[in-house]
Amino acid sequence: MRNNIWTWVGGGLPSRKALWSLLSSLVLSPQSEDLGACVQFESSRQNRSMMPSNSCVFPTFNLRKPSSETDIENWASKHFNKHTQGLFRRKISIANMLAWSSESIKKPMIMTSDRNVKKEACEIFKLIQMYMGDRRSKTDQLNVALEIATKGWSMQGLRDELYIQLCRQTTENFRYESLARGWELMSICLAFFPPTPKFHSYLEGYIYRHMDPVNDTKVTQHIKDLLERNTKKKSKLRKKPKPYVEDHDGVAVSTYAKYCYSKLQKAALTGAKKGLKKPNIEEIRHAKNAVFNPSMFGSSLQEIMNMQKERYPDRQLPWVQTRLSEEVLALNGDQTEGIFRVPGDIDEVNALKLQVDQWKIPTGLEDPHVPASLLKLWYRELEEPLIPHEFYEECITHYENPEAAIAVVHSLPRINKMVLCYLIRFLQVFVQPGNVAITKMDVNNLAMVMAPNCLRCQSDDPRIIFENTRKEMSFIRVLIQHLDTGFMEGVL
Secondary structure: OHHHHHOOOOOOOOOHHHHHHHHHHHHHOOOOOOOOOOOOOOOOOOEOOOOOOOOOEOOOOOOOOOOOHHHHHHHHHHHEOOOEEOOOOEEOOHHHHOOOOOOOOOOOOEOOOOHHHHHHHHHHHHHHHHHOOOOOOOOOHHHHHHHHHHHHHHOHHHHHHHHHHHHHHOOOOOOHHHHHHHHHHHHHHHOOOOOOHHHHHHHHHHHHOOOOHHHHHHHHHHHHHHHHHHHHHHHHOOOOOOOOOOOOOOOOHHHHHHHHHHHHHHHHHHOOOOOOOOOOHHHHHHHHHOOOOOOOOOOOHHHHHHHOOOOOOOOOOOHHHHHHHHHHHHOOHHHOOOOOOOOOOHHHHHHHHHHHOOOOOOOOOOOOHHHHHHHHHHHHOOOOOOOOHHHHHHHHHOOOOHHHHHHHHHOOOHHHHHHHHHHHHHHHHHOOHHHHHHHOOOHHHHHHHHHHHHOOOOOOOHHHHHHHHHHHHHHHHHHHHHOOOHHHOOOO
């Protein structure tokens, strides 16, 4: 039973057996049906204006050496179907199969025995062409994207086929609008599902090679040269030369690539969109706009404060943190059994997340577990942990020393200190004896569920993770019990 892991020994830290049970459920369970932890999560952060530009700021990624173009061609030679063209059915080379095409395909690019995938692969290629403007469509762009994302989300066997088709249609594509839409569609798909493990590294390598802004200039210049040559050829056939159309600013492919890379990193850990509900049009719109408009989830604290500066210039704390915390209390979360332990309905949490990213808190909320789950998600998805990595060793060293633990808190950067102290003051409400009697969430339970959202062990060694988990929980427990947060009263 799930409650077994909440059985504490002597009212202190959990037993080693109980802790190992929890770790197994958190670390060893298939959190993602698609990937184990392929890469360390570097949360996405986006600093974009209405149109992407080379000046956009993205996180510094901890990259391993990406696969080369030769690797991808070797992979394709082993996994691709043989495609032919023309009356004499000449074989299409791998290079041509990996380059943009205005034609449809008659069979999947990747070999498969799944009949459903064989059927859907050809259809989804047409849908991709429709979204990119390379094929006429009777439906609007968002609905085409919705159909593509829904097919990929609901049919795991189609995902690699979809991503290799997107790689193809964004390679040697010399149409500005089409190229931009292709990368945009890739970013939308990565918001809902990752590739499978066998294709992950190749997609990672493809995206990585497009992250250098220098390539944007080369691509833009190449497209301009082609357009000028075509214009000159056409003008010779006319009596009066037609003036050259507009001077396009080009496509900042590197901006899309950096965003896609961060989404791929995240998807490696979280897997496909959770819940029973299929993607909806609002989620598609949100995923599309996320490339240009930063999200409060997955950004750094400083970026979040910059986002809200215009709306809330006098606030000292992130709006998302204080509003979700207030909503938990407004819904009597401090009088709800299992608060912060029992998850909220995942579809309701997803819907609330969309609203929050639009600076809205809906009025119809009834279940406190929903804002509580989203609040935990916000802490967990911070681009850098609430307690930065450089303070991690101090925390696990002084996990039983109240004075030293409090000293660590006061040495944090100001915004981190303020946000952490607000969280601790918030949790101190729940450890009041009258509340614990109802919620069944004492200081140990709260420390257990909140520690992973504040501290992140960077080691991949299960033994170190196991030992440090106990210390992380103890550190948070000490803060809840001993940190004086009176100075945070009235601070927003």
